[in-house]
Amino acid sequence: DQQVKQNSPSLSVQEGRISILNCDYTNSMFDYFLWYKKYPAEGPTFLISISSIKDKNEDGRFTVFLNKSAKHLSLHIVPSQPGDSAVYFCAALSNFGNEKLTFGTGTRLTIIP
Amino acid sequence: EPEVTQTPSHQVTQMGQEVILRCVPISNHLYFYWYRQILGQKVEFLVSFYNNEISEKSEIFDDQFSVERPDGSNFTLKIRSTKLEDSAMYFCASSEASVGTLLNTGELFFGEGSRLTVL
Numbered sequence: 001d002q003q004v005k006q007n008s009p010s011l012s013v014q015e016g017r018i019s020i021l022n023c024d025y026t027n028s029m030f031d032y033f034l035w036y037k038k039y040p041a042e043g044p045t046f047l048i049s050i051s052s053i054k055d056k057n058e059d060g061r062f063t064v065f066l067n068k069s070a071k072h073l074s075l076h077i078v079p080s081q082p083g084d085s086a087v088y089f090c091a092a093l094s095n096f097g098n099e100k101l102t103f104g105t106g107t108r109l110t111i112i113p
Numbered sequence: 114e115p116e117v118t119q120t121p122s123h124q125v126t127q128m129g130q131e132v133i134l135r136c137v138p139i140s141n142h143l144y145f146y147w148y149r150q151i152l153g154q155k156v157e158f159l160v161s162f163y164n165n166e167i168s169e170k171s172e173i174f175d176d177q178f179s180v181e182r183p184d185g186s187n188f189t190l191k192i193r194s195t196k197l198e199d200s201a202m203y204f205c206a207s208s209e210a211s212v213g214t215l216l217n218t219g220e221l222f223f224g225e226g227s228r229l230t231v232l
Contacts, residue, residue, distance in 0.1 A: 004155075043117070043204050043223025044156065089156060099146070099161035099169040099212050101221070105154065 003027045004092050006104035014112050019077040021107050023090030026071065030092040034101070035064060035075045038087045047088075048075070077109075085111045115139045117224035119205050125230045129194050134227045136188045136205030145188045146206040146221065147180065149173075156204065162188065163211070195231045202226040 005024045013019045023033075031052035036044035050057040050064045050073065057064050063076045077084055090104040118137045126132050138145050147159040160170040162180050179191045188207075192199055206221040 002155075041225060043206070043225050044221075045223065046220040091156075093212065099144075100158040100171065101148075101212060102158070103148075103156040106156075 002105075003030075004090055004102050004104040006088075006090055006107050008107050009105070010108040010110070012110045012112055013080050015082060016079045019075075019080045019084065019109055019111070021075040021077075021088050021090075021109065023073045023075075023104055024071055025073075025092055027092070027094060027102075028071070029094045030102075032093040033064070033066060033073050034091045034093075035062075036089045036091060036103075038089060038106070044089055080109075080111045082111045082113055085109060115222075117205055117207055117222050119203075119224035119227045121227055122225070123228040123230070125232065126195055128197055128231055132192045132195055132199075132229060134190045134192075134203050134205075134229070136190070136224055137186055138188055138205065138207030139222055140186070142207035142209050142222070144168075144208045144211055145180075145182070146208075146212075147190045148204045148206060148223075149201040150204065150226075151198075151201045159190070159203075161212075192229075195229075197231050200229055200231045202228050 003026050034049040035047040037047050038044045048059050048062045048064050050066050055066050066073045087106045087108045089106045091101045120135045145162040148156050150156045158171050160174045160180055161168045177193045181189050204226045205224045208221050
């Protein structure tokens with residue numbers, strides 16, 4: 001049961017352009033969403049999060065947008081840099097007090113110099 | 114910068130053998146987790162641990178799995194009798210506050226993972 005879906009397994013973007021990574025979810029009980037970045041041979045590292053009471057959260061080059069009615073969120077990276085090449089995981093929490101993060105399958109982002 | 118460390122980085126074992134994966138969480142963290150990722154699949158929650166007891170576990174975390182914090186610094190995952198389908202990358206993580214609280218932005222600190230190969 002894939003409650004969090006990342007339908008694009010891979011994405012290639014030119015350096016300096018915008019990278020848009022998408023994530024869909026099915027569980028309407030999710031109310032907190034996170035993006036993690038993972039380099040090969042390393043564990044995931046936290047990037048940015050958004051609460052369901054917001055529709056946008058920005059941190060430097062990274063912005064996450066949430067569309068609750070569509071159960072869709074996206075991560076925008078602008079401008080994209082070669083160091084952004086990694087696998088990006090979308091994750092969700094069902095409600096506060098729940099310890100379980102539900103991850104998507106990841107999108108491998110490659111930034112082309 | 115403080116980090117979560119895991120050993121071994123790779124373990125190969127025969128089916129039916131016991132395996133212990135070790136983790137040293139960040140020293141002032143109170144919440145500990147194990148996740149796993151089967152090759153090509155998503156990262157899956159196994160278990161969370163707080164105050165010397167399991168606070169939540171997934172359906173994957175059956176009787177073959179156990180966790181322990183034996184000495185106040187290590188956090189271990191034991192698989193009693195490994196199966197082929199246990200082959201995966203196992204990630205330990207820790208956080209200062211509960212992942213599920215407003216106090217925490219969801220920032221789990223993950224280790225680099227222990228790759229388990231069951232033959």
